[in-house]
Structures are given as C-alpha cells and as structure tokens.
Amino acid sequence: MGLEIMDDVRKDYVRNMIAEGSREDGRDFREYREISVERAIIENAEGSARVKIGTTDVLVGVKLEPGEPFPDTPGEGVIITNAELVPLASPEFESGPPNENSIQLARVVDRGIRGSEAINIEKLCIEEGEKVWIVFLDIHVLDNGGNLVDAAALGAIAALQNTRLPNERYNLTGDDTLLIEDTPVAVTMVEIDGNILLDPDYIEEKAATSRLTLISNADSTVSGIQKSGSDGMKEEVILEMLEIGIEKAGEIREKFLPA
Amino acid sequence: MGLEIMDDVRKDYVRNMIAEGSREDGRDFREYREISVERAIIENAEGSARVKIGTTDVLVGVKLEPGEPFPDTPGEGVIITNAELVPLASPEFESGPPNENSIQLARVVDRGIRGSEAINIEKLCIEEGEKVWIVFLDIHVLDNGGNLVDAAALGAIAALQNTRLPNERYNLTGDDTLLIEDTPVAVTMVEIDGNILLDPDYIEEKAATSRLTLISNADSTVSGIQKSGSDGMKEEVILEMLEIGIEKAGEIREKFLPA
Amino acid sequence: MGLEIMDDVRKDYVRNMIAEGSREDGRDFREYREISVERAIIENAEGSARVKIGTTDVLVGVKLEPGEPFPDTPGEGVIITNAELVPLASPEFESGPPNENSIQLARVVDRGIRGSEAINIEKLCIEEGEKVWIVFLDIHVLDNGGNLVDAAALGAIAALQNTRLPNERYNLTGDDTLLIEDTPVAVTMVEIDGNILLDPDYIEEKAATSRLTLISNADSTVSGIQKSGSDGMKEEVILEMLEIGIEKAGEIREKFLPA
C-alpha cells in the first residue's frame, strides 16, 4: 500500500520533469541507461548471458534436449521460450504460474528470434521426423528496474551466441555449434504526454500509458512489434518510433553483439 | 448482487404464477419452448449442430483424432464428452476449470450417448489395440436460457449424425461414415410446488428445488436418468415423469432427428 | 475460530502440566500411546497396513504397476511415496493439492525407506532399461491425533512386508515376493520448555515449537532425520534425542515388525 502511494507520487514527479524536458536520472529522452552483457556465466547451461540495463538485471539461460519434432516440421528443431517473473525481482511480482505479463514478455522475445530466423532450426535436426533438438530459452528476471523486454531480448540472443549443443551428454556426435544467423535487437519506447522516451525505467513505465517494442535485425528489417498499454498512439508517433527504434537497435548491436 | 435480488423477485413471481396454473411465457406446463436445430455449421469440425430452445443457445462440435484405445477395449473407439460453461453465456458462469455443473452436464450427455450405444464404437477401430478414433464431443454453451442439458443432448446427437471421419487429414482410407445407430433424446422436468413442468427456463430452474432428466431412445427404452437439486421427489412423481419424458422424447425425435 | 481458541487454552494447560512433570493423558514423557498394527486389510492393494497410535489412525496402501525406469538407474524399480491429509482426518486439513505438511510427511517416510534400502529395488527390474515395477506407497490419514509421521512410517514398512507383486494382473510370471531387507522405524520427539517428550499428541505438537523425527534401522544405524518447527534446538538436546530415538525404535521394531 505504502509502496503504491510512493510510486504514484514518483510517477507524477517524473511526468512533471518530462514535461519540462528532463528525466529523473538525467538521461536524454533518446538515451539508454548503461548496458552491460556478461556471457557464458552459468556452467550448467548450454548458453547464458546476464544483461543489465541500469538497475534492470536479467539472466537468460539456454538448455537443449533431444525431443520429437512437430509433425508438420519433421526436419526442424523446436524453440520454447519461457519467462519467469520471480517475486525476488520486484515487490509487484507474485509466485504462481505465468501471468499475462510474463507470457507477453516471453512471446515477444520468442517472435523476435523466430521472425529474424536467427537460429538455423534445420541444423537442429538429429534424425528427421524422429529426433530434433529442443531449445529452451529461459528468461530469469533478477531485478526489475523497468524495460525487461529489451534486456531479455538482448540476453536471449547473447546467450544463443555462446550456446553449444550438449552432444556428449546425450551420446551424440558431430559439430556442437548452434548456428546463429542474425542478431535481433529489441528497442522499447514509451510515449509520455507527447514525448517519446527510450528505455523507460520502471517508474516511467508506470507513468506511460502506451509502449512500443520494436525488434529489428542486422539488415534493418523488422522482425517483431508489440504495442502495449491502455492508451492509443497516433500513427505519426508510431512511424517516428519505427525510425528511432531501428537506428538505436543498430547502435546496440554494434556495441554488444559482435558477429 | 442487484442481479441476484432481481432473480429472487422473479423466482417468487414465477412460483406464484405456476401455483395459479400458468407460466411466465404463456406456455403449457407440458410444453417446450420453440426448438431449432442447425446442422454442419462449423466447417473445421467433423460434425456440428447448434440447438436453440427458446433463448437457450448451445453449439456442439465433434472432432475426431486417431489415438490409442483403452487396454481393456482394444477394438473400440473412445468417446470424450466435454462441456464449457463459458462466461459469455451467463452472468453466473465464471472462467476457470470445469466445475460440478459443467461436469454433470457433460457426463449426463455422455451417458445418454453411451447407454443408447448410438455410436457404433467398434467401427471406430483403425488398428486393433494400436489405433482407434477418439471422438471429442464438445458442448459450447452460448446463451443460458435454462435447460442446457436437453439442448446439449439434442445438439450432441444431431452433430454426430452429420459427422464424417477425417480420414484424409490423417492419411487414412476407407469409408468416412460415422455409424449412428440410435437417437437418444433428453427431456428435463422440474417439480415446482407439486406441478411438473417440462423444459424449465432459467428462472424456473432456480425456482425449482428438484429436477429430473430422462434420456430415452427410439425404441422407448431409457438410457440415462439424472435427478438433481436439493429436494427429494415422491416416487409417484418420478413414475409420472418417466411416462411423460419418454413420450415427449418421441415427439422431439420425430421432429428434429430424422433417421 | 472457536476451535482455535479451545486449542490455545488446551495448549497452555498442557504446557503447565508438562512443566510440573506430567502429560494430559497420564503418560510418561518417554512413553508412546498404545500402538496397534493391522495388516493386509485392503484386498485391492498389493499390500496394506493400518496403524493406530492412540487416536491417530493412518492407513497405508501399496500398489505396484509396471513402468519405465529412470534413465540413470535402468535396472532398478521406482518408489513413489505420497501422503494425503484428507479433510476427513482433522478440522485443520483442507481439500486441495498436497501442501508443505503432506509433502514433508511423504518425503520423510520415503527417505527412511530409501536410506535403509529396505526394499531391494534391483529385484523390481522386469526388463532392464525397459520395464520395472513402480511401487506406490500411499499414506492415507484417517484421524489426526498427532505424530502422523511415526504412524505413517510404521504403516509403510508394515504394508511393504505384506506386499505381493501383482504378476498375474499384468501377465507376468515369476516370484511375487517383494524383498524387504530392513525395518526402518521413525521415532518423533518434541521439546517443550526443556523437556523431551516422545510421541506427541496433536495438542503437544501445537505446544511444541520444535520437533525431531529420527528413523533408525535394525542395526541401529540412522536412515533419516528431520527437524521441524520454528524454534532451534540445542546441540545437546539433539544428541540426547539421537540416543533415545534409536533405543525406542528398537522396542517398537521388536514388538510390531517381526522379521
């Protein structure tokens, strides 16, 4: 309760600052908080990455297991993306099965990876129609400072980049490389009283009533969009975000996702 | 809340009318509301029917999938009946897993079909002990105007009558007829202050504290009975209902279920 | 509510008595309530036992089914222990999935059986890597008079002693003996205001804030310990309980578990 009131007060404060052209932490509207990416930090995982964006802290782990392909794609691996918003990460998260927020987070990251065809899923076939690799992408949020989706998406592709097939554990032979062919990057923007802000922190997320995530690839094509929030957005705002998002994704890619 | 009070008032009103020999909608005690049956209306289903009884509106769809038989009946298909009381259909229905009402609805319809041996389940064997057709009978209630069970049971047998085996989708050959060998019809009656009423609407259902559903077949045998409600019924009332129910089922069968 | 207040009053009363050196039912601190063991009472089960300790009443049933072994133990049977604290047994038990109390109960009994290697699980292999016996140990509590774990553990080993493999039901041949090679016995103690009491009844359980269960075997080795409760225990108290528990287990074994 006390918490909610404090958040409400901060929300108003943040909106007033934005109306006057500045953000609580001194950032430019089009500026990200500091980003860091640590790779291969979980030895039991086939791939992993821990991404921090400001105080936001997300760990992504990749596990692979042999399993059955879908009947309509007998020669392709399977990708399963899951997000856990564990109560450790935020006073608002609760124990229990995935809710609409964690499901949306997982599905948006998943669509970005799929749409870009970042993973060569045909190379994940072990025996056509019988056995393929199931790729589990698990997003584990440790600290929710806002903009989880950008951190999760960056963590996902960074973790995939250092993923090795666990051939040995399953008595399989062959190359243990997971072929990664693109680098989708998510950029999230909010509109607050007519201003477009990149990388909202969690109070800005609350202050904003609409939000757009744009996932784009090395060739500047887009492989995922998700608008959320209870307010609409003018067409011209979305067109502007499209422009900004693709450009910013390029910067992030260059800095954090060397091919 | 407001709703419940209104229903309470209407309940009393309806009971008073019945005590004076008439029903709210002018029907005779032994009269059904208008019945309509539309068939084969869902193209993605192997069979379907939409049954309206007054304002009650129920859609039944049949899907078939190959699957494993039960170990003790290796040469027989499997029937699975399910009812969803989705919150769209009534202010009293809630989202969530099946509750005792939807389970009872499904199971009573299911027993009627099974008891009558309406479906020739031996013809549903694809390969003895290995593969048989699983028949999913899904009851989807759209508008609950009362007496769901009669509408659902009528929808179930009508949908089965227009069901075709999806051989092609599963690369199977052979006749695609689902052999239907009987036409069980459910007739539901309530007792309100000593009067027997057929086809209760939803206020009459609330006004009544005991209800009996009788499912009978083309040869006038009975293949299902279910009493419900928190009051008992005199033996002689049940015997009278047995008489009435079988006769009324015959009329409905003749009109809506041509062989 | 009323119940809780009554229990609170009784708890204080019981603590006062204990402080003065006596127990509500006149027992010695180191004395069990009367124990009885009935065997093979459920014909549909492969083995069963009903254990009463005072008013505590627990039924344990053993069922066996052929199933797949775990990949890392292809030549061994599988033991699955489950406890149901059905609301029939106590005003405090609620319907629903297992909670931490029923899970702990099942797991402590399970570890006692496993740790002692009471069941020769290699003899439960039907076909290496393909088919082994799955042993279901189901603890069904009928009346919770306190100290469920000792009753459940005693019921488990007693039921296993009269278990027969259901070869015939699954068209298998061979010896139907379940080889039982040890007799783990659980002894539970609580500490109340510095006194060690054996076999707490349900009010004593409430009065105590720490409890220790010790499972020991025919050769006096220990195959399970579980401390519970929200208070700590001095090391010397635990060492004393270790002594007491092993000795008391020997007495119970001799009386109720003839080899």
Add this chain to the structure above:
Amino acid sequence: MKKGEDIEFIKEGKRVDGRGFDELRDIKIEVGVLKRADGSCYLELGNNKVIAAVYGPREMHPRHAQDAKMAVVKFRYNMAPFSVDDRKRPGPDRRSVEISKVSREAVEPVIIKEYYPKTAIEVYVEILQSDAGTRTAGINAASVALADAGIPMKDLVSSVAVGKVGGEVVLDLNAVEDNYGEADMPIAMIARRNVITALQMDGRMTKEEIEKGLKLAMNACHQIYELQRTALLKRYDSSEDRAA
C-alpha cells in the same frame, strides 16, 4: 464394450455370487470411529469399505459463499489411491466431482439447514476399498455420520443400487455385474416416506424394468434404514454406558 457377452450372470435363479435377485450384500456399520471429526461412520457393503466424517456446523469459508438464511452443505467423495485395482491418482477427477454433487443432494433434503445460517456442514467420504456401489455405501455412511455429529435431521437417507444383469432386474450390483451388466441405477431415498433424493441411471432399461427396480430399491432401503438405526442406537447406548 460388448457388455456381459461371455458371462453367465444368472444360473438357476441365483447370481454370480450366489445371491437372489432381491438380496443385499452383507452390510456392517460402525458409528463414531473417528475422534477428530464431529461425527463419523465406518461402513462395509460387501467388499466396499468406506468411512464418512462430518464437521460442523462451523464457520463457512470463504465468507462470500455463506448463505444468510441457512447452512451450506459440502460433500466430498474421495477414493484412496489403493482402493481400486489400477491405482487412482490422488485428487478429484470428473467422476468424483459428479458423485460428490449427487451425494450432497442425496443427503441435503433431510438436513434442517435453517437452524444454522452462515455456517458450513461438511461431509467427507473416503473410499478405502471399492467393489461397485461405493457411492451408495458413501451416502449410507454419510447419513449415519450426520446423525452422529448431532446435525438436526428430519430423517435418515438410505441408498442402494439396482440394475439389469443377464436380462434380470437385480438389487445391489457387485463389481462383475456393474462392469459387464446392462444397466446400473443408484438410488437414495428417505425410506419411511418413499421420497427419492438421488437417482441416476446408466445403461439401458425399459420403463417397466425401471419401475421394478425402484420397488426393489425401496424394499432394500427399508432394510438399510433399520441397520443404520440399529448402529446409531448401539452407539447411543454405549455412550450412555460410558457416561454412567
């Protein structure tokens, strides 16, 4: 399932277990077998072994489900995992949910719910061993447990199944008759008033057979009623003795 194809259900006027058409299996009733429950009853019907417990009237949770005018009756029928040949997974399934509902409605008509508004009266039935007829055994036990708990009741409810087996209408089906017979019709009633509180049927029967079945059940319920009454009196006597 070709029901009963190869089974000779009736031989020289007797059933597979030697009973006549209108003969009940052995019934054993014990009252007050549990200490924590407010009322309880252990009952054997042939090889069925069931136990019923009653708690209440006690505060109803959650509060929004309270009824301001009367007690709410809850009924939970549950099978122990080891009560059947193939182990039953713990927890409610569709069958037990339906049986719980039917059983609750079977006992509700005799409970004077108006005496205890806002409360819950909870009935729990555990099937320890199953051999066809568990729901009727459970209703009989529950009825006795309610009385043992001192719940104000207008009468006792008694329950039995009838069915059709080998072409004959018979009383109180055993497992073979239930599995392979032509029809099964469990019934509960207030025997002394010929009021039926539960009635289900599955399989196939003619109107005449159903009528015949109802008569058989009525007679049997009178017998069961006497057994229930005797068990309660015995319990009452022994309580008196203890008190004396």
Add this chain to the structure above:
Amino acid sequence: MKKGEDIEFIKEGKRVDGRGFDELRDIKIEVGVLKRADGSCYLELGNNKVIAAVYGPREMHPRHAQDAKMAVVKFRYNMAPFSVDDRKRPGPDRRSVEISKVSREAVEPVIIKEYYPKTAIEVYVEILQSDAGTRTAGINAASVALADAGIPMKDLVSSVAVGKVGGEVVLDLNAVEDNYGEADMPIAMIARRNVITALQMDGRMTKEEIEKGLKLAMNACHQIYELQRTALLKRYDSSEDRAA
C-alpha cells in the same frame, strides 16, 4: 518452416482466394444475438465466426482488484475446441492469454472508464470457427458488443491484419497466407482519428513495407467502422420498432 516455399501466392495481381491486395474478406455483423449478456455481437470475417458478449459495469470481484477511480476492463479471448483443425484443449493457453491482453488494450482507449469506479466491464470473445484473423474479428465484435451493452464509449475500435505474402504487402490475410506468408501484422485503431490501439507484428518486413501496411489497414478500418456502425444502427432501429 521454409515459409511459402512452394505456394504461388500472387498470380496475375490476385491472391490465392482471388482478392486484390487491398481487399477485405466478406464481413457480416449481427448485434444483440445473445439474451443473457448485456451486449453481444456475432461477426463473420471470411470463414471466421466469432461471437462477443459484454457484461457490466458490475461489481468487481475480488474486491482488492477494484480501482477506486475507474472501471476495470476484463477481456477473455477463447477458442472453442472444435474451431480449429486439430482440436484445441479447452482452457487458456499462452497464446490466448496474450491475445486477451492485446485485445483488452485495443478496446480500452475508447471506454470511458471513469464513469463507473470500482466496477468491472467484462468482454468475452468466443472463436467458433477460425480461419486466420480471429483476434481482429474478435476486437471488431467486442467493440460492437460494448456499444450494444450501452457502455459509454468515445468511439468504436476497428481492427484488421495486414501482412507480407509472396513479396507483396496485402490486407486481411487468410489461413494459407497467414501460415506460409512472410509476415503478419494485426492492427486495431480508432479509425476516425488515426489512433492505433493495438499493433503486433511477426515475421519479417522492411520499414517501408510496414508503413505501406499501416496505410492499407487505415483504409480498411474505415470500411469496417462503417459496417460496425450500420449494424448498430440496424439494431437500434429494430429495437425502436419493437418498442413502438
């Protein structure tokens, strides 16, 4: 999935079902089709058949989820098990949970929630037959059902998908185009104000293609808006008639 490998999506400027790039499938809208709901709408979009119902404003449960300043909007998108080729298991799955959220956010901007603090406005969409575009069909139906329920609204929301198929940006994908095409972008908007209330994209498109898609969707939403309005007027007229 090698998407669209063997399918000739575009032939002589026409799509597999004969439509032009900017052509909608047939739309049929019926208002007030359900009696128990406060508002309802049946809608066909090509072979999609959906039905929407609205309940409320009514008391919000549980109470701790009430909003003291405005109504809470709930939205549940649900597929009937038989609405798709491979039977769908009943109950929510991850896809339907996400679509429910997106659909709720699609209609929320037009609802004047401040009029009814502490209440719930509940929207239920059932997919009876599915053929690509069910979420847009559901949003269109929901918007009409909200109006039919008399919920105070600033405007109607209209929805359609665009996508990329055989290299072309096209409107309102059918099942083949949706399954094997290059990209899918469902959109909802307040057509008369060019305000976008829902936007998702999956697959792969360039910025220019997205912009082109948005234009196509805008035009189509204006058409859909007219159909929604007409259906509501017709309903209103017929209510008037009945009242007269």
Add this chain to the structure above:
Amino acid sequence: MKKGEDIEFIKEGKRVDGRGFDELRDIKIEVGVLKRADGSCYLELGNNKVIAAVYGPREMHPRHAQDAKMAVVKFRYNMAPFSVDDRKRPGPDRRSVEISKVSREAVEPVIIKEYYPKTAIEVYVEILQSDAGTRTAGINAASVALADAGIPMKDLVSSVAVGKVGGEVVLDLNAVEDNYGEADMPIAMIARRNVITALQMDGRMTKEEIEKGLKLAMNACHQIYELQRTALLKRYDSSEDRAA
C-alpha cells in the same frame, strides 16, 4: 543406485576435489546486489550460485493468514530452469516445497517476529547454478539478505552439509559426493550459540558418525558466520562511504 560403487572417494586422505575432510569449498558473499528488494545477497559456494532477496515487513496477504501477534515469515526456494544439467520445469515441485519449509524454519528462530504483527517478511532464494548444497547456500544467503533488509534479528544463521563418503565423515559435499556418497546431512545453526535450526539426514550413518558430523558442521558454521559478518560489514562500510 549402487551408491559410490566405482568411485574412489578418498585418496591419500584427500577428497575427489582435493579437499581435506573438514574443508569447505570457496565461499563468496556479496551484499545488496539487487535494487528493488529491501535486502539481498549473492552467494557462491563452490560452483553453486544463489541469490536471495528479502521484502518486508509489509502487509500480509491474504488477510486471514495474518498473525495478530507477530510477523509471518515466508520462504520460497526456487531453481532456475537452467541451473541443473537436465532442464528443470519452472514452478514449485515437491522437493522445492519441502526445502522452502525447512529453510524458513532455519531462519525463523533468529527473526524477532513480535516487532511487526500482521505483516509478512518474505524471503526469496533463486538457485542460478546448482552443484550440491544449494539449500545450505540459500540459507546462508537468506540470513545475510535478512540482515541487509534491516529485519531485526537476534543473530545470523549459518548452514553447511556434512555427509558420509567412502566411509569417511566429510564436510560440505560436492555434487559427486552428494550423488554417490553414503549419506548427506544438511545443518543450519546459530553458530555462536550452538543452536541447531535445521537438520535433515538421508542415507545411512551410525550414531557416532552423526555426532562427528555435527562437530564438523559446528566448526564450519563458525567460519561461515565470519564470512557473512565480514560481507555485511563491508556493505555497511561502503554505504557509509557513499553517504559521506
């Protein structure tokens, strides 16, 4: 499982990883690593990587579970899906429910719950990488996180496992020793007072071995206590620095 059959656990007085019988694995403790939580701690024990967060005291939900006299302590032990070799399905399982209970009871004795009636103190432990001993690592981290959150405590709780491996009683089992050794006995205690707050054992040990194990654990818990204290002091210093 033929436990430890082929493994030479002890070789020239050293264990498989080169440690002596009474030697702990490396421990690393960092305090205050999370921003949203009221208190937090990251801890490595050998190859185990765990993180603990504490929230509260804050309002207890649901209200009927409040304790009018003291705070309610909640504890949730959870494994990340990728923390183990075979991916763990998300969500609680029987093992994690039991460990959560045991861990809660391990830290409860030092929390002065009476200061905050009607509130909840919530402890969350996430296992990021698992290598035997996760529950003891989690309890150590939780204890530090509670202190970091400013929860009033009488003392710190320290935890370690002992076990029997290759016939020897050893301290702080690693994964191989845990999987194939003869016995495992996790212990938590208030080191400075020799009060044991958690104790479990599985496998098989004699009374004398258990006594020996308890002694080993006591010594180790004193060492761990010092590491916990040092980490908290370091955190306090750095906060002071920042404040200055």
